[in-house]
Amino acid sequence: MKKKITLKQIARELDVSISTVSKALSGSKEISEDTTQKIQAFAKLYNYKPNNIALSLKNRKTKTIGILIPEIVHHFFSTVIRGIEKVANRRGYNVIVGLSNESFTKEIINMELLANGSIDGFILSISKETLLKQDYHHFNATISQGIPIVMFDRVVNEVACDKVIVDDFNGALKAVNKLIENGCKNIALLTTMDYVSVGRLRTQGYLKALENHKIFANSDLILKIDDSLNVENHIEILETEIHNFLKINPTIDGIFAVNELYAVTAMKVARKLGYKIPDDIQVIGFTDGVLSKHATPSLTTVSQHGEKIGEQSANLLIDRLEANDIENDKYFIEDDSKADYIKMVIETEIIERESTK
Amino acid sequence: MKKKITLKQIARELDVSISTVSKALSGSKEISEDTTQKIQAFAKLYNYKPNNIALSLKNRKTKTIGILIPEIVHHFFSTVIRGIEKVANRRGYNVIVGLSNESFTKEIINMELLANGSIDGFILSISKETLLKQDYHHFNATISQGIPIVMFDRVVNEVACDKVIVDDFNGALKAVNKLIENGCKNIALLTTMDYVSVGRLRTQGYLKALENHKIFANSDLILKIDDSLNVENHIEILETEIHNFLKINPTIDGIFAVNELYAVTAMKVARKLGYKIPDDIQVIGFTDGVLSKHATPSLTTVSQHGEKIGEQSANLLIDRLEANDIENDKYFIEDDSKADYIKMVIETEIIERESTK
DNA sequence: TTTCAACACGAAAACGTTTTCGCAAATAAT
DNA sequence: ATTATTTGCGAAAACGTTTTCGTGTTGAAA
Numbered sequence: 001m002k003k004k005i006t007l008k009q010i011a012r013e014l015d016v017s018i019s020t021v022s023k024a025l026s027g028s029k030e031i032s033e034d035t036t037q038k039i040q041a042f043a044k045l046y047n048y049k050p051n052n053i054a055l056s057l058k059n060r061k062t063k064t065i066g067i068l069i070p071e072i073v074h075h076f077f078s079t080v081i082r083g084i085e086k087v088a089n090r091r092g093y094n095v096i097v098g099l100s101n102e103s104f105t106k107e108i109i110n111m112e113l114l115a116n117g118s119i120d121g122f123i124l125s126i127s128k129e130t131l132l133k134q135d136y137h138h139f140n141a142t143i144s145q146g147i148p149i150v151m152f153d154r155v156v157n158e159v160a161c162d163k164v165i166v167d168d169f170n171g172a173l174k175a176v177n178k179l180i181e182n183g184c185k186n187i188a189l190l191t192t193m194d195y196v197s198v199g200r201l202r203t204q205g206y207l208k209a210l211e212n213h214k215i216f217a218n219s220d221l222i223l224k225i226d227d228s229l230n231v232e233n234h235i236e237i238l239e240t241e242i243h244n245f246l247k248i249n250p251t252i253d254g255i256f257a258v259n260e261l262y263a264v265t266a267m268k269v270a271r272k273l274g275y276k277i278p279d280d281i282q283v284i285g286f287t288d289g290v291l292s293k294h295a296t297p298s299l300t301t302v303s304q305h306g307e308k309i310g311e312q313s314a315n316l317l318i319d320r321l322e323a324n325d326i327e328n329d330k331y332f333i334e335d336d337s338k339a340d341y342i343k344m345v346i347e348t349e350i351i352e353r354e355s356t357k
Numbered sequence: 358m359k360k361k362i363t364l365k366q367i368a369r370e371l372d373v374s375i376s377t378v379s380k381a382l383s384g385s386k387e388i389s390e391d392t393t394q395k396i397q398a399f400a401k402l403y404n405y406k407p408n409n410i411a412l413s414l415k416n417r418k419t420k421t422i423g424i425l426i427p428e429i430v431h432h433f434f435s436t437v438i439r440g441i442e443k444v445a446n447r448r449g450y451n452v453i454v455g456l457s458n459e460s461f462t463k464e465i466i467n468m469e470l471l472a473n474g475s476i477d478g479f480i481l482s483i484s485k486e487t488l489l490k491q492d493y494h495h496f497n498a499t500i501s502q503g504i505p506i507v508m509f510d511r512v513v514n515e516v517a518c519d520k521v522i523v524d525d526f527n528g529a530l531k532a533v534n535k536l537i538e539n540g541c542k543n544i545a546l547l548t549t550m551d552y553v554s555v556g557r558l559r560t561q562g563y564l565k566a567l568e569n570h571k572i573f574a575n576s577d578l579i580l581k582i583d584d585s586l587n588v589e590n591h592i593e594i595l596e597t598e599i600h601n602f603l604k605i606n607p608t609i610d611g612i613f614a615v616n617e618l619y620a621v622t623a624m625k626v627a628r629k630l631g632y633k634i635p636d637d638i639q640v641i642g643f644t645d646g647v648l649s650k651h652a653t654p655s656l657t658t659v660s661q662h663g664e665k666i667g668e669q670s671a672n673l674l675i676d677r678l679e680a681n682d683i684e685n686d687k688y689f690i691e692d693d694s695k696a697d698y699i700k701m702v703i704e705t706e707i708i709e710r711e712s713t714k
Numbered sequence: 715t716t717t718c719a720a721c722a723c724g725a726a727a728a729c730g731t732t733t734t735c736g737c738a739a740a741t742a743a744t
Numbered sequence: 745a746t747t748a749t750t751t752g753c754g755a756a757a758a759c760g761t762t763t764t765c766g767t768g769t770t771g772a773a774a
Contacts, residue, residue, distance in 0.1 A: 373724085376725075377723060389721080389722060392722080
């Protein structure tokens, strides 16, 4: 077992001081050609690599980003992680992932754990429970400790930080517009309980599209589904809810769903009821995941560009981290209270597939 | 901006030494009741939490696990991560995620980056490129540095470490058995090029099942699909390949696919060709992901229990890490070469849905 | 009164770096 | 020959902990 070699060991072996080794390895002009050569050769031979932890302690920065998301087995979130990882890697950062599991407490614990020196900044999406409780003190506490946060997708005005969001309103608007233009007269909305702002915005987009076309918004055509904790098993309930909904409202000829699961389930149910898609009913979903791509018929969706969201979030965070560096170097620490934070909106895009005409 | 408080600051403020503060906070009997109270109160007030990096440096362990996977936007891998995170959290560890993107070089870079003190051990699944190259020196180098590795799913005999694998052989065997018992006479196999051992094992299970039932294995019924780099766009190619395959072999009445994408695509194509599922053709896929669950008809699959794989991997790794601790404490470092490594096999389970009778 | 524990605390080392400063020797300028 | 400057290197501090080993004070035992 060859443990990693340290500066001290090299120094001892070559009979020079630690400082000399350090300088030689960084190519300092202070050290003579000769010794530099000798030390570098030795270091290469023993595959010396500086210890990251020691560097982190010395520099008081870890070059690590903490990602905190509600759930990882989820297409959208994993694409976001991929985006974050991509730019983080490129810019010399690592990512450490925490899962809140939609729980307020786990969110707090995870943050406190990582905020104790393990990471330089956070990229996160708020858990449902936190949104329900509307308790955001842990975010503000973290920020006031000097640890910047970037929130994505599920964000909240009460916290002053950079944000990257999907243009949920316009995404929904565009989707419903398309349904209308495609000739749909009675467009249903399949949505969740709207304490998650995201759902609320999509509903607003739906309503606005109808209004723009002078279509009366019939509240009977809006089905709100309770997406409580045990989502996994609720698939049958989901199906029967949609089934009954379609039975009661036989005039529906277009469906806009706020996620792809609702959309494909609606297609499934509709087909069982004898509807042809897209001939009798056209369907558009939000979120462009595997399901949409491989459903039969494949689903027209509003793509959220998760990877792009991740990239932008990472860039925003790292930009701020490195800006802070400069400020600190200048011994000029600006009053953060008037720092202007960026809210970046990522445009959606409609991916047309077989579920619309 | 309230930066985190340190022992030194508390010491200065309360006019005691750093050692006293440290001891008081850990409840040492050395310190008087009075001072202990005073110090603890002060620490609580200022929300003191020890700096993780400093602790890591001192203890020479980070309580962090490095996960290295080929791809994160992938149902199986994200369930594994979820499993790892779950037990890691419970046992006091964090996880830091690296993506190899199926690239040999990125795998190496990521490992070297994290091996410099950032993590105590690795849990990883080998990238395709590495498997092709059959170059495993970086794994062995890491291990001989004293950093344990646990490999899952895509493992390799050439590296001496703990492994957690799916019982691919028996999973395939059971699946094909079921097709046979359900009356299928001409069972096709949809597989990939088999440099990934996983695919090879599934093929062997398929062949064994046929053999057990004295069915002649017709090589015409095996379709090997080239799953090269640009998988995303290959969906049309996949469809046409399967289309032609089914046209040429009209007797096929059962399909076993080594992943769910091939399975649902096969269903899609078959239905376009006028087959009824499961009446004319029954289909079973490997990997129980979202697609299987929500396809129409829903797909019977061999579940790999990704979360369980993650949990077991994490337990194996942490067990070994903490066993090493004890050995080191004893100043008795065993010769690792004769350490016996565990290969844990996770049994598969068939989830029956609508694509089989 | 002297001796000895017990008590309460501080100094210092260690983990592995980087960096500032100081200092001797060698070279250059006067 | 004397002073000034460069060159090449080492000592030490610092990052924030924990822990070992002193050490001075107190109260009790001799």
